[in-house]
Amino acid sequence: MEWKNIYRGFVMGTSDVVPGVSGGTIAVLLGIYDQLIEAISALFTKKWRQSLMFLIPLAIGAGSAILAFSKVINYLLEYYSMFTFYFFIGLILGILPYLFRESNALKTFKWQHIALLIIGVIIIVLIPTNGDEDLLITDRSMSTYFFLFISGVVASAAMILPGISGSLVLLVLGSYGTILHAVEHFEFSVLVVVAIGIFLGIISISNIIKYFLHHFHTATFALIIGFVIGSIYVIFPGWPLSIGSTLISLLIFLAGLTIATILGRIEYE
Numbered sequence: 001m002e003w004k005n006i007y008r009g010f011v012m013g014t015s016d017v018v019p020g021v022s023g024g025t026i027a028v029l030l031g032i033y034d035q036l037i038e039a040i041s042a043l044f045t046k047k048w049r050q051s052l053m054f055l056i057p058l059a060i061g062a063g064s065a066i067l068a069f070s071k072v073i074n075y076l077l078e079y080y081s082m083f084t085f086y087f088f089i090g091l092i093l094g095i096l097p098y099l100f101r102e103s104n105a106l107k108t109f110k111w112q113h114i115a116l117l118i119i120g121v122i123i124i125v126l127i128p129t130n131g132d133e134d135l136l137i138t139d140r141s142m143s144t145y146f147f148l149f150i151s152g153v154v155a156s157a158a159m160i161l162p163g164i165s166g167s168l169v170l171l172v173l174g175s176y177g178t179i180l181h182a183v184e185h186f187e188f189s190v191l192v193v194v195a196i197g198i199f200l201g202i203i204s205i206s207n208i209i210k211y212f213l214h215h216f217h218t219a220t221f222a223l224i225i226g227f228v229i230g231s232i233y234v235i236f237p238g239w240p241l242s243i244g245s246t247l248i249s250l251l252i253f254l255a256g257l258t259i260a261t262i263l264g265r266i267e268y269e
Contacts, residue, residue: 001053008032009061011263016159016166017066017073017180018088018235024162025228028102029095029263033162037213040160040206070183085237086249087256092232094260099162099228103221113222120226125233127169137178145193151175152197157205159198162224 008030016023027033036058039051076084103109109117137144151173159166170176182190212220240246 001057003057005032005054005057006061006064009058009063010065011061012058013062013065014069014073015088015091016062017070018077018084018167022159022162022227022231023062023166024160025092025095025231028099028162028224028228029091029260031098031264034213037160037206037210040202041210043203066183070180074180074184082237082240082245083249083252085235086253088235089232090253090256090258091260092228092235092256094257094264095228096225098264099221099225103218103225105221105225108218109222113218116219116222117226117229120223121230121233122226124227124230127234136181137175140189145189148175148178148190149193149197151179152194153201156198156201160202160205160209162228 008027011030012023012026015026024033027036035054039054042048042051043055045051073084100106105113137147151170154173155166155169167176170179179190179194181187182194209220240249
């Protein structure tokens, strides 16, 4: 059992609660993205035991973070959203050097890879962000549960792709507030339905990503880098309006950048 994955999953789970921040991006920072895709896609093969040894600690960490920090993140986003997002912008910028190094961009990138990178940025920037995070669906009919299941399936694809936030997708779909409320109040029926949707979605998308990583490694990384760069635009909260807020935002941004650098050195070196 790879117990180190508990802390990795904890970091990924914390980021997945924040709209605009991708757990897949954090997996890249932690140096486990390729392993994560391989482990998920191998769950129903002869290598299922090795996959579970990798994924179970990761799931424990992520689940613990979501349960422990959903209220904290919700509070920070409500009262200190600018500072919270500047921290994550620092984290995301700190990831980019490792992404470029992992893809050996200086040697492998050609014009078509640069074009894919730009396309990745455009795709993320064009994702609508006008959802209502306070929207709470109180009806518990079969149609509601089906909608929440589909939300889980769609969001799971985003959760595993760097640069695309599962929480942001839920926000756009209009299910973010309902699911966050279910996490905070442990509404079991909602959590089970969403979890099944997420599980099935992740299994499906991981096999697609694995194929592209194996057959179009450089092109896939170019697109991923574009997704990550585009996510900075998505979560950018605007410029601070006072000198005090500017200084605090700068310090928090530098803290995120420093943490990303430290984590990257631990995992990549």
